[in-house]
Amino acid sequence: MTEHYPVLILxxxxxxxxxxxxxxxxxxxxxxxxxxxxxxxSSILAIGNICALLASAEGELRYxxxxxxxxxxYEVGIELRIDMLAALVVAxxxxxxxxxxxxxxxxxxxxxxxxxxxxxxxxxxxxxGLCGIVMTNDAFNLYVLIEITSLTxxxxxxxxxRRAALSSFNYIIMGTIGASxxxxxxxxxxxxxxTLNIDDIHTVLQxxxxxxxxxxxxxxxxxxxxxxxxxxxxPLHGWLPNAYSYAPGVVGSFMAPLMTKVxxxxxxxxxLWLFGGEYIYSSGLVWGELVIWMSIIAIVxxxxxxxxxxxxxxxxxxxxxxxxxxxxxxxWLANGAGLAGSMYHILSDAAMTFCLFLAAAIVILRTxxxxxxxxxxxxxxxxxxxxxxxxxxxxxIGLPPTCGFFSKWYLISGGIEAGHWSYVAAxxxxxxxxxxxxxxxxxxxxxGNLKGVADEQLPDDGDCAPLLTLExxxxxxxxxxxxxxxxxxxxxxxxxxxxxxxxxxxPPL
Amino acid sequence: xxxLAAGFIEDxxxxxxxxxxxxxxxxxxxxxMITKNNLIKKLIGMAVFQxxxxxxxxxxxxxxxxxxxxxxxxxHHAIVDEGxxxxxVITKEKFANPLPHVLMLTAIVVGVSTLxxxxxxxxxxxxxxxxxxxxxxxxxxxxxxxx
Amino acid sequence: xxxxxxxxxxxxVVGILLLAATGDFPEWGDPHSPASEGQVxxxxxxxxxxxxxxxxxxxAVLADFRGYDTMFETxxxxxxxxGIIAVLRNFGDxxxxxxxxxxxxxxxxxxxxxxxxxVVPLIQLFALYVVAHGxxxxxxxxxxxxxxxxxxxxxxxxxxxxxxxRRMGERKAITLAASGIIIYAxxxxxxxxxxxxxxxxxxxxxxxxxxxxxARSHSMLVVEIGVAFTxxxxxxxxxxxxxxRGRLEKGL
Numbered sequence: 001m002t003e004h005y006p007v008l009i010l011x012x013x014x015x016x017x018x019x020x021x022x023x024x025x026x027x028x029x030x031x032x033x034x035x036x037x038x039x040x041x042s043s044i045l046a047i048g049n050i051c052a053l054l055a056s057a058e059g060e061l062r063y064x065x066x067x068x069x070x071x072x073x074y075e076v077g078i079e080l081r082i083d084m085l086a087a088l089v090v091a092x093x094x095x096x097x098x099x100x101x102x103x104x105x106x107x108x109x110x111x112x113x114x115x116x117x118x119x120x121x122x123x124x125x126x127x128x129g130l131c132g133i134v135m136t137n138d139a140f141n142l143y144v145l146i147e148i149t150s151l152t153x154x155x156x157x158x159x160x161x162r163r164a165a166l167s168s169f170n171y172i173i174m175g176t177i178g179a180s181x182x183x184x185x186x187x188x189x190x191x192x193x194x195t196l197n198i199d200d201i202h203t204v205l206q207x208x209x210x211x212x213x214x215x216x217x218x219x220x221x222x223x224x225x226x227x228x229x230x231x232x233x234x235p236l237h238g239w240l241p242n243a244y245s246y247a248p249g250v251v252g253s254f255m256a257p258l259m260t261k262v263x264x265x266x267x268x269x270x271x272l273w274l275f276g277g278e279y280i281y282s283s284g285l286v287w288g289e290l291v292i293w294m295s296i297i298a299i300v301x302x303x304x305x306x307x308x309x310x311x312x313x314x315x316x317x318x319x320x321x322x323x324x325x326x327x328x329x330x331x332w333l334a335n336g337a338g339l340a341g342s343m344y345h346i347l348s349d350a351a352m353t354f355c356l357f358l359a360a361a362i363v364i365l366r367t368x369x370x371x372x373x374x375x376x377x378x379x380x381x382x383x384x385x386x387x388x389x390x391x392x393x394x395x396x397i398g399l400p401p402t403c404g405f406f407s408k409w410y411l412i413s414g415g416i417e418a419g420h421w422s423y424v425a426a427x428x429x430x431x432x433x434x435x436x437x438x439x440x441x442x443x444x445x446x447x448g449n450l451k452g453v454a455d456e457q458l459p460d461d462g463d464c465a466p467l468l469t470l471e472x473x474x475x476x477x478x479x480x481x482x483x484x485x486x487x488x489x490x491x492x493x494x495x496x497x498x499x500x501x502x503x504x505x506x507p508p509l
Numbered sequence: 510x511x512x513l514a515a516g517f518i519e520d521x522x523x524x525x526x527x528x529x530x531x532x533x534x535x536x537x538x539x540x541x542m543i544t545k546n547n548l549i550k551k552l553i554g555m556a557v558f559q560x561x562x563x564x565x566x567x568x569x570x571x572x573x574x575x576x577x578x579x580x581x582x583x584x585h586h587a588i589v590d591e592g593x594x595x596x597x598v599i600t601k602e603k604f605a606n607p608l609p610h611v612l613m614l615t616a617i618v619v620g621v622s623t624l625x626x627x628x629x630x631x632x633x634x635x636x637x638x639x640x641x642x643x644x645x646x647x648x649x650x651x652x653x654x655x656x
Numbered sequence: 657x658x659x660x661x662x663x664x665x666x667x668x669v670v671g672i673l674l675l676a677a678t679g680d681f682p683e684w685g686d687p688h689s690p691a692s693e694g695q696v697x698x699x700x701x702x703x704x705x706x707x708x709x710x711x712x713x714x715x716a717v718l719a720d721f722r723g724y725d726t727m728f729e730t731x732x733x734x735x736x737x738x739g740i741i742a743v744l745r746n747f748g749d750x751x752x753x754x755x756x757x758x759x760x761x762x763x764x765x766x767x768x769x770x771x772x773x774x775v776v777p778l779i780q781l782f783a784l785y786v787v788a789h790g791x792x793x794x795x796x797x798x799x800x801x802x803x804x805x806x807x808x809x810x811x812x813x814x815x816x817x818x819x820x821x822r823r824m825g826e827r828k829a830i831t832l833a834a835s836g837i838i839i840y841a842x843x844x845x846x847x848x849x850x851x852x853x854x855x856x857x858x859x860x861x862x863x864x865x866x867x868x869x870x871a872r873s874h875s876m877l878v879v880e881i882g883v884a885f886t887x888x889x890x891x892x893x894x895x896x897x898x899x900x901r902g903r904l905e906k907g908l
């Protein structure tokens with residue numbers, strides 16, 4: 001039974017999604033319950049998968065679809081490959097999906113009405129796509145799954161207001177360019193190697209010593225460009241802030257923590273397993289340096305843009321742009337600490353972004369205001385929500401014992417080890433800016449608006465304000481927030497275990 | 510100079526014309542996606558862009574002197590019913606590589622789905638803004654609020 | 657103007673990048689290119705008929721060797737369908753300020769209607785043939801499904817959307833689409849119950865006539881039928897939503 005866990009993690013939400021569409025929107029509660037059970041079951045399976053992996057001797061699980069064994073050293077079918085990194089990311093994905101489903105219940109009833117069943121179906125299919133991306137070991141299958149996540153997110157974002165539809169359109173254009181570049185890169189690799197399995201491509205590249213070929217270099221550049229577009233690395237981030245901030249609240253809250261992180265995971269996977277460290281970092285002097293500088297620009301620009309925003313969700317989305325810079329930079333530092341930091345940050349950033357987006361969604365819904373003025377005096381009127389927001393905010397700044405502190409710790413030690421002081425400086429600068437951003441909010445929340453900035457001076461964008469406001473915050477929203485806050489602390493406290501597991505999964509550099 | 514150009518065409522363009530065609534098509538699509546103002550024109554660009562990639566993959570599958578990767582009735586009969594070993598009946602050189610075709614079937618489906626969804630979203634935008642010109646939509650938004 | 661200029665520069669740069677790679681690519685039709693001569697391609701060409709008894713290698717690779725991909729391809733279609741409904745479908749409230757599309761003639765033309773009545777059954781028969789014969793000749797679930805969907809679209813064009821909706825209502829379309837994937841993925845799960853991996857059709861050998869290779873051949877037919885269900889329903893759903901701005905009332 002345990003050997004089937006990887007595929008069951010995918011299949012349970014897939015059937016859940018189909019069942020939700022069959023039930024139809026007239027049976028909303030049943031749809032919600034289906035989603036809850038499917039994603040809950042999937043979460044249990046994902047945790048079981050981690051346990052199975054810890055028990056196994058090889059440190060990785062392989063699952064051959066269709067039972068096709070390899071033929072003279074080449075995989076002819078599609079293979080799943082789960083190492084510790086993949087298992088942890090999958091667990092993060094399904095657990096975030098599960099908790100968000102609890103959170104979504106009251107909002108979906110209000111916002112989606114006749115389309116509730118479609119929301120639950122698309123929601124689960126997005127989780128299926130993300131899990132599939134993380135586990136597959138086939139470069140083309142990865143493309144199909146990337147398109148599954150993209151299509152579901154286009155549809156989910158466009159379910160919002162008119163601005164959401166417009167941002168979704170821009171996302172389609174950017175997303176298609178990104179995915180097509182990836183597909184083209186895979187085509188270049190296929191033309192040179194004749195196989196699509198990630199491990200086999202690596203073997204062929206190595207045995208044929210194809211590293212010097214121009215086409216392999218260009219394939220690498222194309223795949224990276226595609227993935228950077230998908231993960232919104234700084235100059236290519238244009239689609240992200242609008243898409244995530246105008247999307248319906250329940251959609252943004254689980255897309256923001258998951259999508260970009262999974263794409264960072266794919267980047268690591270392509271870099272370390274498909275091309276291999278010896279190729280990526282050998283020519284590292286040329287592009288490694290360039291990419292780290294790009295990530296530094298992303299961190300600084302993301303922080304500045306976040307500082308300039310007065311809209312809560314827009315501010316958070318620009319913080320994501322900065323966080324993507326952290327992970328890309330860490331991955332290119334070419335040492336174990338940087339890579340471990342980058343991998344660990346995938347988990348910790350998922351936890352803290354989820355926590356912040358949930359808290360922000362609650363605040364916006366309760367106050368009906370989408371600007372920073374919403375926070376005036378909130379520690380008195382909404383103390384429970386503010387506890388969750390504070391944990392997330394402190395983690396963004398990087399105070400112990402939250403996970404944000406430890407991921408920055410590993411990234412900075414990686415930067416010092418590599419002697420890349422400008423990257424270290426960018427990380428510290430971003431912490432400082434985050435401190436300004438979040439203490440400005442905490443100040444408002446404690447003392448109200450002291451500075452005497454008239455509310456009217458803050459620009460108001462009618463499309464951001466929610467249609468319906470809440471009278472009181474239901475427990476179905478607070479409990480997910482607390483779980484998210486607790487996971488921020490737990491991921492932080494158990495950082496040692498997690499990083500040792502991740503280091504074991506890393507291929508030799 | 511003329512001699513050089515002729516040599517270049519003979520060595521690099523004629524034997525590899527499939528790559529040149531796909532790149533040219535793809536760039537037409539990309540240009541439309543980036544610069545066109547009308548949302549539908551952008552989508553047309555997107556369709557051209559994706560078709561170019563399909564052309565590229567299918568051209569990988571071309572193999573001289575080979576036919577479609579489907580066994581003829583006689584070959585199938587000989588192997589399945591008469592039990593002759595497949596190595597005797599099938600000559601590898603006579604069949605094209607089936608994998609690019611399979612991959613592109615998937616890519617076509619993905620392309621159609623993306624286009625369909627994009628058209629639906631464009632209709633949604635038209636219903637809300639009553640126009641499909643990007644600058645007019647941005648004008649309307651600027652009057653309404655910030656960025 | 658500046659946007660156009662920068663766009664042009666970006667396009668030219670990308671184009672040169674892409675062309676630079678062609679230097680070490682195999683030439684057009686080269687039978688010795690890695691893709692054509694590699695182990696994977698040779699395996700598909702030489703072993704498919706022994707392993708699956710299916711003469712059409714494309715179908716065998718599609719539905720069996722890479723069946724996991726194809727399942728998700730069907731899911732992509734399904735997502736497009738329900739995504740379009742989720743984005744565009746208007747259940748009767750709001751957004752009434754947009755002028756209606758021009759009033760359609762409800763199939764007033766006798767010649768068009770009669771031709772349609774003659775042609776639709778033929779299209780559907782041929783589509784069923786394409787689905788069922790997909791592993792022996794060119795064809796399969798996607799191709800047949802698109803034809804079946806087109807036959808409903810033709811009906812909607814000739815006799816008006818209500819006529820087509822009587823045969824394929826929204827609810828029915830969604831159910832059909834979902835059940836297509838349930839057939840596909842359920843067949844894969846059935847393989848797991850019989851002791852194989854997901855989509856390992858050979859393990860269904862005790863339940864199906866013939867040996868293990870025949871079990872694979874029969875299973876391919878089953879999953880192709882699942883694919884055809886989904887594609888048929890979603891093609892029609894896409895058409896009917898796009899042509900009526902999500903109101904499913906009048907049609908073109």
